[in-house]
Amino acid sequence: MLVIGSHVSFKNDSQLVGSVEEALSYGANAFMFYTGAPQNTIRGTINDSITYNALSLMKENNIDLNHVICHAPYIVNLANDQDLEKYVFAQDFLRKEIDRCQTLGVKYIVLHPGSATKLDRDYAINNIVKALNNILLPEDNIVILLETMAGKGTELGINIEELKYIIDNVKLQDKIGVCLDTCHLNDSGIDISNFNEYLNTFDKNIGINKIGCVHVNDSKNPFNSHKDRHENIGFGTIGFDNLINVIYNPLLERVPKILETPYVNKDFPPYKQEIEMIKNKTFNPNLYEDILNYYQK
Numbered sequence: 001m002l003v004i005g006s007h008v009s010f011k012n013d014s015q016l017v018g019s020v021e022e023a024l025s026y027g028a029n030a031f032m033f034y035t036g037a038p039q040n041t042i043r044g045t046i047n048d049s050i051t052y053n054a055l056s057l058m059k060e061n062n063i064d065l066n067h068v069i070c071h072a073p074y075i076v077n078l079a080n081d082q083d084l085e086k087y088v089f090a091q092d093f094l095r096k097e098i099d100r101c102q103t104l105g106v107k108y109i110v111l112h113p114g115s116a117t118k119l120d121r122d123y124a125i126n127n128i129v130k131a132l133n134n135i136l137l138p139e140d141n142i143v144i145l146l147e148t149m150a151g152k153g154t155e156l157g158i159n160i161e162e163l164k165y166i167i168d169n170v171k172l173q174d175k176i177g178v179c180l181d182t183c184h185l186n187d188s189g190i191d192i193s194n195f196n197e198y199l200n201t202f203d204k205n206i207g208i209n210k211i212g213c214v215h216v217n218d219s220k221n222p223f224n225s226h227k228d229r230h231e232n233i234g235f236g237t238i239g240f241d242n243l244i245n246v247i248y249n250p251l252l253e254r255v256p257k258i259l260e261t262p263y264v265n266k267d268f269p270p271y272k273q274e275i276e277m278i279k280n281k282t283f284n285p286n287l288y289e290d291i292l293n294y295y296q297k
């Protein structure tokens with residue numbers, strides 16, 4: 001079964017019900033949300049009766065709670081301890097994010113591992129390990145999925161070696177995994193047309209069972225550009241067929257595929273039409289026109 005969805009919003013008033021409704025409007029059976037704005041750490045409280053309604057709506061529509069992903073805000077940087085207050089704040093925030101997810105019943109949290117900034121990379125990576133070991137508790141029923149990064153600036157987690165180092169040093173092994181992002185892989189120097197070779201290397205070093213999510217994005221930039229700008233499916237440098245091969249890879253069948261592609265003209269979500277294209281396995285060269293027609297009618 002194809003497990004496919006996109007990033008959706010999570011608003012303070014409609015919370016998870018709003019997210020589920022948005023996912024359903026795209027024909028998705030999976031989705032990913034931020035518990036608030038991705039660029040800040042202001043978060044409301046979870047309303048249990050809304051969550052209850054969301055869970056029954058999901059049940060009616062065959063959305064498995066295991067296919068729902070939370071994305072931690074990208075300003076959380078567990079790698080930098082230069083400002084101790086900020087380092088502690090980042091850990092506190094992630095701890096609270098874990099608690100919010102457990103209240104919602106959501107098991108998977110995608111996390112950008114962090115940025116070294118002015119610190120030595122090895123030292124900064126050890127800060128991530130330390131922070132994760134501080135935050136995670138044996139009774140937690142969540143998995144932190146470290147996202148593969150493009151290598152923009154001083155980002156960490158930009159290759160298998162760095163991810164493996166973090167994972168190997170996290171004590172609670174069942175609470176750590178990986179989220180592959182096809183745009184980031186491409187920009188970090190992985191040839192997506194040779195995805196099987198990458199999966200093979202990943203399996204030998206980390207283990208395919210550690211992959212808990214795949215972000216499916218095309219890229220605006222060439223292979224190995226260390227940029228990180230997402231493009232709509234089939235309109236970038238990775239290309240439609242290579243992305244279809246990732247999405248339908250039998251080794252990743254159980255794993256939710258989440259689109260984080262750009263809105264058309266900044267206003268119109270592309271996900272319904274992109275998901276259709278993916279289900280049909282046929283590239284739609286008129287994607288933009290179809291999206292504008294659909295939303296402007």
Ligand code: FE
Pocket residue numbers: 071110112147
């Ligand atoms: Fe991300």
Ligand code: FE
Pocket residue numbers: 147181215260
């Ligand atoms: Fe991503």
Ligand code: ZN
Pocket residue numbers: 181183184228229230
């Ligand atoms: Zn990205």
